[in-house]
Amino acid sequence: MTAPATTIDSQYLSELLGSPTPPRVLDVRTPGEFESAHIAGAYNVPLDLLREHRDEIIKHLDEDVVLVCRSGQRATQAEETLRTAGFTNVHILDGGIAAWEAKGFAVNRGAQRWDLERQVRLVAGSIVLGSVLGSIAAPKLKWVAGAIGGGLTFAALSNTCAMGMMLAKLPYNRGAACDADTIVSQLVRG
Structure with a gap:
């Protein structure tokens, strides 16, 4: 400890x-x-x-x-x-x-x-919005939104963020x- x-x-x-x-x-x-x-x-x-x-x-x-x-x-x-x-x-x-x-x-x-946390909100929100709207034509897309919600919940509970770690590796964030x-x-x- x-x-x-x-x-x-x-x-x-x-x-x-x-x-x-x-x-x-x-x-x-x-x-x-x-x-x-x-x-x-x-x-x-x-x-x-x-x-x-x-x-x-x-x-x-x-x-x-x-x-x-x-x-x-x-x-x-x-x-x-x-x-x-x-x-x-x-x-x-x-x-x-x-x-x-x-x-x-x-x-x-x-x-x-943009700071990393703002980037995570943009990407996660866009995926959820796109999945929900896309589920009108392809109902199984709702599960993508659910997976993102689950990932965000896990991120909060574990105080880690896999999406943030991935975004940190993008050239935009490299500097x-x-x-x-x-x-x-x-x-x-x-």
Whole structure:
């Protein structure tokens, strides 16, 4: 059993970032989301890459770490991944980048893209709507809508999202080069 997550709010993170020993900020969103808006000095370590290369990344983290995503869901998953590996000096930005921006704190902006959660809503909603409308001509299409509903229910209960993981791999969400070697070299230089 891992220790419970320690969340910090935007104001406290802002104070920590201005301190003599600021924490490392790891943004676990997709590279495309990161390019759209991120906290200055944050490192982009997408959740799937963090899970896959956890041990290698942890070797290069010796100070406090604050995990950031859009709202906190992916950061919570990343926190669990790190704590399971024995890395305990990890925190989650409460409310994620959405809360950070809502409090008026600055972000570095780039090309604007839809965040992953919005993309999931668009794709899932489109499939359900198309299936329901298509079921007028082909009644068995209603089962596609049911499968999507079941998948969304499972996603909520398990706090994972297979559709989101698949969408994260699309070129639209890739952005700048983001691989384990690049991330590790940035952490070493950091």
